[in-house]
Amino acid sequence: MKTGLHLTKGLRVGLLGGSFDPAHDGHAHITREALRRFGLDRVVWLVSPGNPLKARGPAPLEQRMDRARAVMDDPRVTISDAESRLGTRYTADTIAALKSLHQGVNFVWLMGADNLRQFHRWDHWQGIMGTVPVGVLARPGDRISARTSPAARIFLHARLRQEEAHLLPLCDAPAWCFVNVPMVSQSSTAIRAQGAWRHRAGDQGAENAEK
Secondary structure (H helix, E strand, C coil), X not given: CCCCCCCCCCCEEEEEEECCCCCXXXXXXXXXXXXXXXXXXXXXXXXXXXXXXXXXXXXXXXXXXXXXXXXXXXXXXXXXXXXXXXXXXXXXXXXXXXXXXXXXXXXXXXXXXXXXXXXXXXXXXXXXXXXXXXXXXXXXXXXXXXHCCHHHHHCHHHEECHHHHHHHHHCCCCCEEEEECCCCCCCHHHHHHCCCCCCCCCCHHXXXXXX
16 A cells, blocks of 8 residues: 555544654644544544645654654554655645545544644645545634634634534535644643754754754
């Protein structure tokens, strides 16, 4: 399988993309919430080669994947380098390729409310909304700004109520659902700022990637 993923027809699969630089308990927490709230069978962490919206490159891919596996130890969650395998860098292209290669799988794109705020900056973002259902997980501080974002306003007609969240994987796109979840306070930015990730002793490769 070109993607390295083994997904069978009919599965409800959440896709959580990002640099995971580094992965942390916050990622694991929203993944567990997504599995429960959206009625998903699986979640795939798509560890990206790099984020087109970020000027500086992340730590090496294998290092980030190893960290992700250590943080998210759940048989329902797959840590994947599918974007690297497919040669895609933009979410729209990744989703199109996954849907083509894994026909019959019910994909849901997962994102935090912070991403919804700037979703209109993504490449072909309206095409993403028209291709797969989108599940948005919001911590308290991000709720108002996300709900008033351009994407939320334009696709207001396609929004499901929180109590309908479990129906999202079987909805025809465009469809999205905004759910409030208690969040842990960790962030990748804070971990990097503490110097506990890329500048560990002996982590020369990651340090060079930051320069």
